[in-house]
Amino acid sequence: MATTTTKPQTPARPLRVIVAKAGLDGHDRGAKVIARALRDAGMEVIYTGLFQTPEQIVQTAIQEDADGIGLSILSGAHMTLFPLVVEQLKLQGVGDIVFFGGGTIPNDDAAELKRLGVREIFTPGAPLSNIITFVERECGKRRELEG
Amino acid sequence: MIERASGLGPDATPEYRELIERWEAKAERTPPRRDKGSGAVDRTISDVPLKTLYGPDDVAHIDLTRDLGVPGEFPYTRGIHPTMYRSRLWTMRQFAGFGNAKQTNERYHFLLSQGQAGLSVAFDMPTLMGYDSDSPKALGEVGKCGVAIDSVRDMETLFDGIDLGEITTSMTINGPAAIALAQYIVTAENKGIPRAKLGGTLQADILKEYIAQKEWIFPPRPHVRIIIDMMEFCTREMPRWNTISVSGYHIREAGSTAAQELAFTLADGFAYVEGAIARGMNVDDFAPRLSFFFNSHSDFFEEIAKFRAARRIYARRMRDQYGAKDPRSWQLRFHTQTAGCSATAQQPENNIVRVAFEAMAAVLGGTQSLHTNSMDEVLALPTEKSVEIALRTQQVLAYETGVTSVADPLGGSYFVEALTDEIERQALEYFDRIAEFGGMVQAVEAGFPQREIADASYRYQRSIESGDRVIVGVNAFEKPDEVQSPDLLKIGVEIERGQARSVQDVRAGRDAAAVEASLAALKRVCQSDANVMPALIECVRAVATEGEIVDAMVEVFGRYTEQTQF
Structure with a gap:
């Protein structure tokens, strides 16, 4: 697992985000680009590496005290693995962690995943700036609620 | 910025000199574009700097005999066949596989009936990673990215009604490549076709798995040993089989530049050559059956230059460094696939156009076979309709555009020759950096190519x-109210359940003692220096599943885990 430190922040602790790959999917280009982009935007990013189970991903988020989890799936297994992460978040009592994702995911599948509790799905071509804005806004809201 | 672009060769006449100076003056006065996307006009998609105009002095250093030659002659810059596509078109080979073996078999029969000349198998993720369909690791992945093949029984279904003695088959599999080969051999054997008659290609390029595609099983060194075992076995017993397709495709898809794709792919290829020579094989006994697999991305001329540079570098190195004497050992033969990463989910019909340009670059670069991507592959596996359009694109290219009439039609272009040289130069520079690690296996273990690609x-x-580059439909010319076609191929959970049941039935219906014995024998061979292929064939004959075979080998070799970086 690779943890990176970021440039010095304002007094508030920087947002912490897990970027995760699940299942047997080795396509990690997108995940790595997103991880770098979030880091360059001032967040602390923990990239899980490949082949994680939903349990492992949620465990990592808890251990790292993360504000958000971004899951990348390009193998077609999204309708199985995203719901399993949602389930784990609830089971472990951390349903407030901002869970979002991306990959080769058709629109109707994305709509279904959002209905199941995934906060946002980004598909190929989504501007990095949109992803950064989303993560800052949603994770920021969670922080405020946390106090 | 306008540089002295067009070239004043040493032999320029006063008239030509005057012309050039006039052009430069005009170019200087002409304001450049400032619109979105113009920020990158002075470089290729891989950031190779470009001039506005190329001229004689850009190619003045090129020696016609030494550097270009003619098609069919060393160093093969202009192609490996004397008359190129006049003697033989490239093989139109569409990669296909999804769901279970029966569904994929139906798609194969369709493709063959539409004029496709060879088959190309796409396996699903569990098969590529060495897990059976009922493994917990396979959850949600069965049949999604390709076809699920658990045992030789599935392989038999996959090729039902297809004459394996006639057709050539390409199998895109790496970690368990030796197992897939054993399954193919036994499938043919059961139909009475001897292995010596089988024609086809295995990808079996494990080094690029660590670099880019990430479908590995064992650590690099035992994996490379298994590949050399296969090379040795095929050299001895399967004269029509191409053992390795050294692949840059996935390196490019992972985000590399053109020069990185070229350099890392060739370096992987040379690592296998060196491994086989170290095993005591004669380079001319195996090299004629090595082949390569490149990406064709959207920068038209850069891709053509890359293909031409690939042939030249390879020919020189095979002859001069590895002492190959057979001209066939000097010829870099390659398959091309259009760039999946250039396709967009937005306005997917535009991908048809991208694919056509990329396919044309591959043909102008002298490819031996070609897969054209389907427009909807960025969203899901392709539908039959979109696969048909992709195949028709190749047919239009081959029969209507006229690009097949002349061998290496861009040879001698100031620009293409200069760019070919530049890509070659960058690749050779990478070879030096790889050598500092002690070779490609060591460079891969140190994560060097992985880092270079992630940076690029x-x-x-x-x-x-930043808008320096425009991707049509993505950061320009968007259609915000676009509605996605509902016509996508989806693989349901019933496939996974059915396949899991089917592998369990296979396990229940065989001679368990024979399976155990074959797996035990395999482990002993893995612990020794002996070639693993005969033992693998025995396991497959006993109908051991892929997962069982892999587990046995993992006991000896271990499983690889990556040092993660981003």
Whole structure:
């Protein structure tokens, strides 16, 4: 697992985000680009590496005290693995962690995943700036609620 | 910025000199474009700097005999066949596989009936990673990215009604490549076709798995040993089989530049050559059956230059460094696939156009076979309709555009020759850096190519983000109210359940003692220096499943885990 430190922040602790790959999917280009982009935007990013189970991903988020989890799936297994992460978040009592994702995911599948509790799905071509804005806004809201 | 672009060769006449100076003056006065996307006009998609105009002095250093030659002659810059596509078109080979073996078999029969000349198998993720369909690791992945093949029984269904003695088959599999080969051999054997008659290609390029595609099983060194075992076995017993397709495709898809794709792919290829020579094989006994697999991305001329540079570098190195004497050992033969990463989910019909240009670059670069991507592959596996359009694109290219009439039609272009040289130069520079690690296996273990690619991919993404580069439909000419076609191929959970049941039935219906004995024998061979292929064939004959075979081998070799970096 690779943890990176970021440039010095304002007094508030920087947002912490897990970027995760699940299942047997080795396509990690997108995940790595997103991880770098979030880091360059001032967040602390923990990239899980490949082949994680939903349990492992949620465990990592808890251990790292993360504000958000971004899951990348390009193998077609999204309708199985995203719901399993949602389930784990609830089971472990951390349903407030901002869970979002991306990959080769058709629109109707994305709509279904959002209905199941995934906060946002980004598909190929989504501007990095949109992803950064989303993560800052949603994770920021969670922080405020946390106090 | 306008540089002295067009070239004043040493032999320029006063008239030509005057012309050039006039052009330069005009170019200087002409304001450049400032619109979105113009930020990157002075470089290729891989950031190779470009001039506005190329001329004689850009190619003045090229020696016609030494550097270009003619098609069919060393160093093969202009192609490996004397008359190129006049003697033989490239093989139109569409990669296909999804769901279970029966569904994929139906798609194969369709493709063959539409004029496709060879088959190309796409396996699903569990098969590629060495897990059976009922493994917990396979959850949600069965049949999604390709076809699920658990045992020789599935392989038999996959090729039902297809004459394996006639057809050539390409199998895109790496970690368990030796097992897939054993399954193919036994499938043919059961139909009475001897292995010596089988024609086809295995990808079996494990080094690029660590670099880019990430479908590995064992650590690099035992994996490379198994590949050399296969090379040795095929050299001895399967004269029509191409053992390795050294692949840059996935390196490019992972975000590399063109020069990185070229350099890392050739370096992987040379690592296998060196491994086989170290095993005591004669280079001319195996090299004629090595082949390569490249990406054709959207920068038209850069891709053509890359293909031409690939042939030249390879020919020189095979002859001069590895002492190959057979001209066939000097010829870099390659398959090309259009760039999946250039396709967009937005306005997917535009991908048809991208694919056509990329396919044309591959043909102008002298490819031996070609897969054209389908427009909807960025969203899901392709539908039959979109696969048909992709195949028709190749047919239009071959029969209507006229590009097949002349061998290496861009040879001698100031620009293409200069760019070919530049890509070659960058690749050779990478060879030096790889040598500092002690070779490609060591460079891969140190994560060097992985880092270079991740850096390049981030730079590229940034150039789109900044608007320096335009991707039509993505950061320009968007259609915000676009509705996605519901006509996508989806693989349901019933496939996974059915396949899991089917592998369990296979396990229940065989001679368990024979399976155990074959797996035990395999482990002993893995612990020794002996070639693993005969033992693998025995396991497959006993109907051991892929997962069982892999587990046995993992006991000896271990499973690889990556040092993660981003």
